[in-house]
Amino acid sequence: MKRLARSWLGASWFLNGFGGTNGSWLCKNTKCACRKARRKVSIALKLSVSIVRAVRRNQLLSLARRLLSLPTAPFHEERVAQFIREFAIARGLRVRTDKFGNLIVGYRRGRGHRPVAFVAHMDHPGFEAVEDAAGGFVMTRFLGSVPRQYFRTGGRVRMFGADGEQRATIWSVPDVDWKKEKLVRLRLKGAVRRGDFGMWDLAPVKTNHRVIWSRACDDLAGCVVLLAMLDELAQSRASASAYAVFTRAEEAGFHGAMGLMRSRLIPQSAIVISVESSKELPHAPMGQGPIIRVGDRATTFDSRVTMFLEEMAARVARADRRFTFQRRLMDGGTCESTVFCHSGYRAGAACLAMGNYHNLGPGEHIREEYVDVGDMQKAVQFFIEVARRSNDYGRAPRLLKKRLDALFERGRRQLLQTAAVIRVPAPAVGAFEELE
Ligand SMILES: [Zn+2]
Numbered sequence: 001m002k003r004l005a006r007s008w009l010g011a012s013w014f015l016n017g018f019g020g021t022n023g024s025w026l027c028k029n030t031k032c033a034c035r036k037a038r039r040k041v042s043i044a045l046k047l048s049v050s051i052v053r054a055v056r057r058n059q060l061l062s063l064a065r066r067l068l069s070l071p072t073a074p075f076h077e078e079r080v081a082q083f084i085r086e087f088a089i090a091r092g093l094r095v096r097t098d099k100f101g102n103l104i105v106g107y108r109r110g111r112g113h114r115p116v117a118f119v120a121h122m123d124h125p126g127f128e129a130v131e132d133a134a135g136g137f138v139m140t141r142f143l144g145s146v147p148r149q150y151f152r153t154g155g156r157v158r159m160f161g162a163d164g165e166q167r168a169t170i171w172s173v174p175d176v177d178w179k180k181e182k183l184v185r186l187r188l189k190g191a192v193r194r195g196d197f198g199m200w201d202l203a204p205v206k207t208n209h210r211v212i213w214s215r216a217c218d219d220l221a222g223c224v225v226l227l228a229m230l231d232e233l234a235q236s237r238a239s240a241s242a243y244a245v246f247t248r249a250e251e252a253g254f255h256g257a258m259g260l261m262r263s264r265l266i267p268q269s270a271i272v273i274s275v276e277s278s279k280e281l282p283h284a285p286m287g288q289g290p291i292i293r294v295g296d297r298a299t300t301f302d303s304r305v306t307m308f309l310e311e312m313a314a315r316v317a318r319a320d321r322r323f324t325f326q327r328r329l330m331d332g333g334t335c336e337s338t339v340f341c342h343s344g345y346r347a348g349a350a351c352l353a354m355g356n357y358h359n360l361g362p363g364e365h366i367r368e369e370y371v372d373v374g375d376m377q378k379a380v381q382f383f384i385e386v387a388r389r390s391n392d393y394g395r396a397p398r399l400l401k402k403r404l405d406a407l408f409e410r411g412r413r414q415l416l417q418t419a420a421v422i423r424v425p426a427p428a429v430g431a432f433e434e435l436e
Contacts, residue, residue: 053377056377057209057373057377059228059231060224060228060373060376060377060380061207061209061212061373063224063227063228063231064205064207064212064221064224064373064376065205065207066083067080067083067220067223067224067227068204068205068212068214068216068217068220068221068224069204069205070083070204070220071158071160071165071197071199071204072122072123072124072126072199072216072220073123073124073125073126073127073128073143073197073198073199074123074124074125074126074128074143074144074248074249074250074251074252074255075123075128075143075197075248075249075252075255076123076126076128076160076197077101077122077123077246077248077249080122080220080223080246081101081103081122081246084103084105084122084223084227084246085103087227087230087231088105088230088244091230091231091234092234093105093106093107093230093234094106096265098259098260098263098265099259099263100248100255100256100259100260100262100263101248101256101259102245102246102247102248102256102259102260102263103122103245103246104243104244104245104246104265104266105230105243105244105245105246106242106243107230107233107234107240107241107242107243107244107387108240108241108242109233109237109238109239109240109241110239110240110241112391113239113240113241113390113391114241114269114270114271114390114391114393115241115242115243115266115267115269115270115271115390116240116241116242116243116270116271116272116273116386116387116390117242117243117244117245117266117270117271117272117273118226118229118242118243118244118245118273118275118383118387119245119246119247119257119260119272119273119274119275119336119340120219120222120223120225120226120244120245120246120247120274120275120276121219121222121223121246121247121248121249121250121251121256121257121276121336122219122220122223122246122247122248122256123219123248123249123250123251123252123256124144124199124215124216124218124219124220124251125142125143125144125145125146125251125358125359126142126143126144126197126198126199126200126251127140127141127142127143127157127159127184127186127197127198127199128140128141128142128143128195128196128197128198129159129192129193129194129195129196129197129198130183130194131194132191132192132193132194133188133191133192134191135188135189135190135191136187136188137171137185137186137187137188138168138185138186138188138192139174139183139184139185139186140183140184140185140186140198141181141182141183141184142182142183142184143182143249143251143252144251144252144358145251145333145358146182146358146359146360147360148173148178148182149364150359150360150364150365150366151170151173151184152170153169153170153171153172154169154170155169155170155200155366156168156169156170156200156201157169157170157186157198157199157200157201158198158199158200158201159186159188159192159196159197159198160196160197160198160199161192161193161196162193162196163190163191166188166189166190167188167201168186168187168188168198169186169187169188170184170185170186170187171185171186171187172184172185173185186198199215199216200215200359200366202214202215202359202366202367202368203215203368206368207373209373210372210373210374211370211371211372211373212370212371212373212376213368213369213370214368214369214370215359215368215369216369217277217352217354217368217369217370217371218276218277218278218354218357218358218369219250219275219276219277221277221352221354221371221376222275222276222277222351222352223246224376225275225352225376225379225380225383226244226246226275226383227244228376228380229242229244229380229383229384229387230242230244232380232384233384233387238384238387238388239388240384240387240388240390241387241390242387243266243270245260245266247259247260247336250336254336254338254339257336257339257340258339261339261340261343266345268344268345270345270346271305271308271346271347271348271390271393272337272340272345272346272347272348273305273309273337273347273348273349273350273383273386274293274335274336274337274340274347274348274349274350274351275349275350275351275379275383276293276335276336276349276350276351276352277351277352277354277369277371278291278293278330278332278333278335278351278352278353278354278357279330279332279333279353279354279357280353280354280355280357281328281330281332281353283328284326284328284330284353285353286352286353286354286355286370286371286372286375287353287372287374287375288324288326288353288375289323289324289325289326289374289375289378290313290325290326290350290351290352290375290378290379290382291325291326291327291328291330291350291351291352291353292306292309292310292313292325292326292327292328292348292349292350293328293329293330293335293337293348293349293350293351294306294327294328294329295329295330295331296330296331296333296334296335296337296338296349297331297332297333297334298334298338299338299341299342300329301337301338301341301347301348301349302341302346302347302348303397304346304393304394304396304397305346305347305348305393306327306348307396307397307400308348308386308392308393308394308395308396309348309350309386310327310396311392311395311396312382312385312386312389312392313325313327313382313385315385315389316381316382316385320381323378323381323382324378325378325382330351332357333357335349335351337349346393350379350382350383352371352372352375352376352379353371353372353375354369354370354371355369355370355371356368356369356370357369
């Protein structure tokens, strides 16, 4: 069972190949014993696949528990980065960092694949001490987009420093322009050094196996999906060329992503896909599969990449009836794909719908964010297909052009014949000069 569980790809191939619908390996006699045998095999296969699914879900949850429990904030991603580095090295994957501290994990097997770079960010909105304090009060700045009314006196914060962690509470919010700088004065007992960081004092991670709640799903859930994808690729030894890129300080203003563009470590030929946890919207609910994101609040993304992603997701859906996906404009926030598109990359995006975006819970209370575990599993399945079939990029637009051309040819004659009554005589040269 362990061997079977090791490769989802193997299992799905096994199921599709063996349990195929035509049953050509059977004789035609309906009373023959081989029919009974087939039923038994089919039941056994269904059982194995559901066990494989359960094993995979447990593996994903175990990974999520470990990664999501690590503290992080913009510019303070070192613990998450260390976990990712160790995870990749243990699987024999190549890890690089650029000079801005972004992590790039490479998976390459086989030749001639167009590279795909999946990008998730390692930070989450959080606090940063702007002064040393021996105890009592400390001034912090909040990095990330959270409205001022959520910073109530008594709000609970957890500070992380070289000497460990400690609890703090919000004391006051100085009367300065919130849009320019989010200054928050905290009250605490112990000492704090300038540069120590803090998070909302919420559960690091908890789950009921269907939903994961965490103080920082955005975007550690995206990081978990990418690590699970790398794990799967490494174990199945799939032929593909993929990068999993982990960026820094996204919440403070895309600093890591912009640094990544300047360090030029991602080949220009790569398809770049931003992987986010995005605010759940009425038309993009959680639990209905990963979302192919056609754009964000700022821009729309490369339509060829979006078409490619849609083709790949439809392909997975054909092979696995339980797989679902969505294709939506997620304009609840801006993501790194906007940066990549504007740096000349062919970039698209995919995301998980997430509740309590940026910890903004009902009634203006700070709460854990949450994501659907099934959506995460499906995202892993989807990204593996994208990585393995990256050479299909460009096929969907070519097919679309063919279809449009064929459609035009079908009506061309009638269009020409009926045009005579509409056509006006060609204007004499210079007739439009006056208009210009
Ligand atoms: Zn995010």
